[in-house]
Amino acid sequence: MNGDRHTGKYSSDGRLFISFRSNSPKGKKAKSEGDWVAWVGTYDDLAEGKSGQYHVRLKDNTKGKDCAYPGVEVLPDDTIVTTTYGHWTKDEKPYILSVRLKLSELDEKAKLASNSLNIVAFGDSTTAYRNTIKDSI
Amino acid sequence: MWPLGIRLLRTEILSRIVYSDRLPKLLKDEGIAANVVNAGIGGNHTGSKKDYKKSYDKHGTERFDSDVCAHQPDIVIIQFGWNDSWIDSPKEGDASRINVQAYEKNLRHFIETLKKDGATPLLMTTNQARARGLKSWQFDRTEEYVRVVRTLAKEYKVSLIDVWSIYGSLSEHTGRNMDDLLLDLVHPNDAGHQLVAEHLSEVIKLMGH
Numbered sequence: 001m002n003g004d005r006h007t008g009k010y011s012s013d014g015r016l017f018i019s020f021r022s023n024s025p026k027g028k029k030a031k032s033e034g035d036w037v038a039w040v041g042t043y044d045d046l047a048e049g050k051s052g053q054y055h056v057r058l059k060d061n062t063k064g065k066d067c068a069y070p071g072v073e074v075l076p077d078d079t080i081v082t083t084t085y086g087h088w089t090k091d092e093k094p095y096i097l098s099v100r101l102k103l104s105e106l107d108e109k110a111k112l113a114s115n116s117l118n119i120v121a122f123g124d125s126t127t128a129y130r131n132t133i134k135d136s137i
Numbered sequence: 138m139w140p141l142g143i144r145l146l147r148t149e150i151l152s153r154i155v156y157s158d159r160l161p162k163l164l165k166d167e168g169i170a171a172n173v174v175n176a177g178i179g180g181n182h183t184g185s186k187k188d189y190k191k192s193y194d195k196h197g198t199e200r201f202d203s204d205v206c207a208h209q210p211d212i213v214i215i216q217f218g219w220n221d222s223w224i225d226s227p228k229e230g231d232a233s234r235i236n237v238q239a240y241e242k243n244l245r246h247f248i249e250t251l252k253k254d255g256a257t258p259l260l261m262t263t264n265q266a267r268a269r270g271l272k273s274w275q276f277d278r279t280e281e282y283v284r285v286v287r288t289l290a291k292e293y294k295v296s297l298i299d300v301w302s303i304y305g306s307l308s309e310h311t312g313r314n315m316d317d318l319l320l321d322l323v324h325p326n327d328a329g330h331q332l333v334a335e336h337l338s339e340v341i342k343l344m345g346h
Contacts, residue, residue, distance in 0.1 A: 117172070118208060123181070123214070127216050128155065
């Protein structure tokens with residue numbers, strides 16, 4: 001929950017969805033630093049200082065921490081709509097983005113992620129090279 | 138200015154898919170869900186900017202924490218070699234960009250840090266390049282670095298995919314030659330990346346994570 005500009009709403013099952021900007025205390029740096037993120041958990045999680053159910057990056061912000069004063073609405077069918085500005089495309093001006101999701105969809109993704117192997121391929125161009133090759137005649 | 142009637146022709150090879158893109162699908166077919174981050178950068182070696190004057194990018198030791206450890210990986214595939222061993226001078230016997238002792242030291246740092254953090258390193262030797270177009274002494278120098286990777290894999294008891302050997306034994310085992318697997322002098326093409334991804338899938342399956 002490290003961050004600022006938190007805005008939360010309850011879903012129909014009683015869980016809280018909180019949308020905010022990821023911003024770590026001095027000396028620490030989250031993987032989602034400066035990005036638009038959300039936290040899902042219960043009121044008791046917050047009151048008891050627990051980490052909650054999961055933390056999700058809604059969108060990578062490509063320019064520093066310049067993003068996210070989010071609004072959150074819950075539609076009658078339990079769809080969550082959260083909206084804010086940010087630098088969502090590298091080297092372009094900021095624009096406003098709206099994300100629609102259901103917690104059931106996030107639950108499914110979180111379940112997959114928790115069972116997934118996390119692999120990093122670390123190397124040079126023989127690992128990474130997928131540039132366009134242009135030959136001129 | 139081009140004479141009339143002569144056009145500039147351009148061929149483009151697009152949408153190349155590297156092994157890190159191919160691996161999740163292959164692992165999924167084996168019942169293993171995986172997220173694979175491509176932390177490869179063209180022109181990179183294991184050292185740092187100060188090791189090579191012409192370099193502007195961050196290199197292996199400088200970006201190891203941010204590009205690798207920060208992902209809290211279960212497995213890290215490490216494959217460096219050509220840029221480390223490359224001799225910029227046209228003279229036989231001149232220095233590589235990163236000398237072989239420093240290369241070994243850098244790889245040891247990666248392996249030991251990952252093990253300490255609970256991640257599993259998986260070493261890969263670099264692929265062979267086309268012999269034609271390369272000086273034999275450049276080829277020999279790179280092979281020296283390949284031998285370091287093999288030695289470290291044994292010493293640290295970590296899995297090794299010996300891509301150098303796989304490329305070298307192609308015609309013997311498969312009827313294919315290196316031209317089938319290379320895009321240019323050095324870089325693997327789609328078939329090369331598929332071959333590596335298949336080996337990785339097999340090895341990762343056996344790791345039993």
